[in-house]
Amino acid sequence: MRITVIGGGIIGLSCALRLAERGARVTVRTAAAPQDTTSMVAGGLVYPRHCEPENRTGRWTAVSVAEFRRLAAEPGTGVRSVPGRLLRREHRPVPDWADAVGGMIRRTDVGEPWVDALEFSPPLIDTAVYLPWLAARAEAAGVRTEYGHVESLDTDGVDLVVNAAGLGARELVPDETVVPARGQVVHVADPGLGEWIVDEDDFTYVLPHGE
Ligand SMILES: Cc1cc2nc3c(=O)[nH]c(=O)nc-3n(C[C@H](O)[C@H](O)[C@H](O)COP(=O)(O)OP(=O)(O)OC[C@H]3O[C@@H](n4cnc5c(N)ncnc54)[C@H](O)[C@@H]3O)c2cc1C
Structure with a gap:
């Protein structure tokens, strides 16, 4: 099965790893590297x-x-x-x-x-340690990563698309109920x-x- 995961934060990488471990051919398509996501700033x-x-x-x-x-x-x-x-x-x-x-x-x-x-x-x-570890583990399991902004949830050429776009889902789905909560x-x-x-x-x- 070919699967696209949109988003390279903790949710996208976790989904990608699990799916690859179960034998799927997984590509993560993400606008940002793990260290530039909301997941990186979480308290953990x-x-x-x-x-x-x-x-x-x-x-x-x-x-x-x-x-x-x-x-x-x-x-x-x-x-x-x-x-x-x-x-x-x-x-x-x-x-x-x-x-x-x-x-x-x-x-x-x-x-x-x-x-x-x-x-x-x-x-x-400690997200600064965990996210790079998770990304490396996903890569070792065969997950490919492509960088770039994804415009739609279309399944062109794949069997399944996983939406792990975090706040990006507001525009991607689109879903106006998705709103940020600010933390410092x-x-x-x-x-x-x-x-x-x-x-x-x-x-x-x-x-x-x-x-
Ligand atoms: C200050 C702060 C503290 C927090 N503390 C905690 C905590 O202690 N415990 C806890 O459980 N949670 C905490 N959270 C919440 C936690 O950080 C988030 O719930 C979690 O990181 C969400 O992960 P995610 O993978 O869904 O989204 P994100 O990490 O936001 O990743 C989304 C990914 O999708 C990509 N993307 C979005 N739109 C598109 C698009 N159109 N095309 C391509 N790529 C796209 C982005 O580039 C990114 O890679 C905290 C949040 C904040 C802000």
């Missing part, structure tokens, strides 16, 4: 936030967490399991996906303005933090990535 914490539909989120999370834990045991992937806390300012139940991340401990000894904290140890990905990333020297912290309600992250 693996847990579902604002993810829908909720009844499928737990299963997706369990599969992803199991895969990233496996990669954490491989050298050079940029994936680690790191303990940390989700700080919360309002009373809410422990999420349905708690088991999918290996379980959580709820603590109430957190101090204002927070009412509790959920402790767990999800995978944390500040890189500072890591004094040796052993934990991550996320404030779930103002959505500030502190994520240790070594250097």
Whole structure:
């Protein structure tokens, strides 16, 4: 089967690798190299936030967490399991996906303005290491990459097209419901933090990535 994957971020490269491993002839067509995608600037914490539909989120999370834990045991992937806390300012139940991340401990000894904290140890990905590793693995599996802007989802000459265009799907599909959410990333020297912290309600992250 011949497959075109549009997009060379984490979703496109992951799809391309899996499909190639199953014997498909895969070409990634992408406007940007992995290091120039949104995927490169992600904090890299693996847990579902604002993810829908909720009844499928737990299963997706369990599969992803199991895969990233496996990669954490491989050298050079940029994936680690790191303990940390989700700080919360309002009373809410422990999420349905708690088991999918290996379980959580709820603590109430957190101090204002927070009412509790959920402790767990999800995978944390250093994207600057992981994306080049993933691209190299896809190439080794036979995935070809072509650079350039794709104008349509037409299947000319291939059996299947995978849309992994991220925000580019707004014009490509077109789908006006696709809108960006802005985040600002500040890189500072890591004094040796052993934990991550996320404030779930103002959505500030502190994520240790070594250097
Ligand atoms: C500041 C910030 C922090 C984040 N932190 C986290 C986090 O901690 N955990 C988490 O899970 N997520 C996080 N995210 C979200 C995460 O980064 C994205 O969900 C993810 O990177 C999306 O990957 P993608 O492969 O779908 O898209 P992208 O990485 O955007 O890749 C899209 C690809 O499609 C290509 N493309 C688009 N249109 C076309 C076209 N017409 N023709 C050819 N190519 C095209 C682009 O060139 C690019 O290669 C964060 C995002 C931001 C901005």
